[in-house]
Amino acid sequence: MQASTSRIESYFCKLNGTPISTNQSMNRLAYTEDERRAHHTFSELAVSLGMTVQTDAVGNTIARLKGSDDTQPVVAIGSHLDTVRNGGQFDGTAGVVAGLEVVALFNEHRIQPHHPIELIAFVSEESSRFGVATLGSKAMIGEFPIDKMSTLTDQDGVSLAEALRRCKLNPEVVEKACRSKTDIKSFFELHIEQGPELESLDVPVGIVNGIAAPTRLKLTFQGQANHTGTTSMMRRKDALVAASEMILFVEDAAKLEAINKTVATVGICEVTPASMNVIPGEVTLYVDIRSTSMVSKQRVHQQIRKKAYVIEQYRGVTCEIDVLSKEIPIVIERHIQERLQSACEEIDINYENMPSGAGHDAMNMAKLWPTGMIFVPCKNGVSHDPTEYSTVEQIAAGTNVLITAIRREASR
Numbered sequence: 001m002q003a004s005t006s007r008i009e010s011y012f013c014k015l016n017g018t019p020i021s022t023n024q025s026m027n028r029l030a031y032t033e034d035e036r037r038a039h040h041t042f043s044e045l046a047v048s049l050g051m052t053v054q055t056d057a058v059g060n061t062i063a064r065l066k067g068s069d070d071t072q073p074v075v076a077i078g079s080h081l082d083t084v085r086n087g088g089q090f091d092g093t094a095g096v097v098a099g100l101e102v103v104a105l106f107n108e109h110r111i112q113p114h115h116p117i118e119l120i121a122f123v124s125e126e127s128s129r130f131g132v133a134t135l136g137s138k139a140m141i142g143e144f145p146i147d148k149m150s151t152l153t154d155q156d157g158v159s160l161a162e163a164l165r166r167c168k169l170n171p172e173v174v175e176k177a178c179r180s181k182t183d184i185k186s187f188f189e190l191h192i193e194q195g196p197e198l199e200s201l202d203v204p205v206g207i208v209n210g211i212a213a214p215t216r217l218k219l220t221f222q223g224q225a226n227h228t229g230t231t232s233m234m235r236r237k238d239a240l241v242a243a244s245e246m247i248l249f250v251e252d253a254a255k256l257e258a259i260n261k262t263v264a265t266v267g268i269c270e271v272t273p274a275s276m277n278v279i280p281g282e283v284t285l286y287v288d289i290r291s292t293s294m295v296s297k298q299r300v301h302q303q304i305r306k307k308a309y310v311i312e313q314y315r316g317v318t319c320e321i322d323v324l325s326k327e328i329p330i331v332i333e334r335h336i337q338e339r340l341q342s343a344c345e346e347i348d349i350n351y352e353n354m355p356s357g358a359g360h361d362a363m364n365m366a367k368l369w370p371t372g373m374i375f376v377p378c379k380n381g382v383s384h385d386p387t388e389y390s391t392v393e394q395i396a397a398g399t400n401v402l403i404t405a406i407r408r409e410a411s412r
């Protein structure tokens, strides 16, 4: 069975509403008309492939292909259809397209899987609109932030609850999107890598062995604001100079964990009062530490605490550390990794085992169901940008691995 590049291309064109291009901005934010239109197109495509389609309580679109024993738990394939602002054509959409192509291949070869197959187009994977990521898959595993629905707002002040209502969804019953453990046998997501590894190694497929999760810290350095002209260099308690030492240290601490592929970033630095003639009195840094190893993340976290103590001692400032979040990385089950590896071997395609640095719907699904992830290369490792690009041949190669694995997974 060979995925059809022309079918794949036509699925992209229809879902994105535009021909594939190397520079095309997509703006399909969660719960907007544009996002709903893509879900509607997905439904039409799934129906044309002989599937039944429903929208769940949170806005995920779920298409189902009957199994020869339809009482069996489903083998599910999915990804998301929303994009970031000024995003690309492949992030999320590639996985939905691959799922459609898997079903098209079953049809073309007149194969009815033993287990039913589900294609899931998740809603609101990106955090761009409401600041919270993977809402659709969170709802599916019962982790939707129901208590925050009226306080989470977009930049126009529209609450998440109101956004659902505008899509004819009832925010009161979102918990109905939750699925039971026995519903689903396993879940698979194909996604562009969003990094440069596969392209630089010239390997067509990545098999994900873990999904990194962030630990996020807020560091508040309190010094003393004062006149820049009258305060000698010896008498200063400059919060920004203290914070600068920390920024450099965060980089060093992560580099020491390179073997675990741990990364750490200071992405926000707020300086108060931010004036040319005042010594910075207070600085807040936001630190994001990511790894597939909790132990490694914890070591970086501890090093940052020790460094903060040292800086406090000799700079006469204080540093308060708040832990904003501490998420547990996802380990991909061994037997699912092996299922994908043997699929690669069966069709003689090279693969690389690799962690995922970014979060995906798969990381939520993996909490309840055996879950696998396939990466395909993307040009220069770029994503979340109009120049995000993979060839249809690259998507087809990943889809060939997916269909090979799904055929076995969905057989008797």
Ligand SMILES: [Zn+2]
Pocket (backbone or CB within 6 Å): 080, 091, 092, 125, 191, 360
């Ligand atoms: Zn994505």
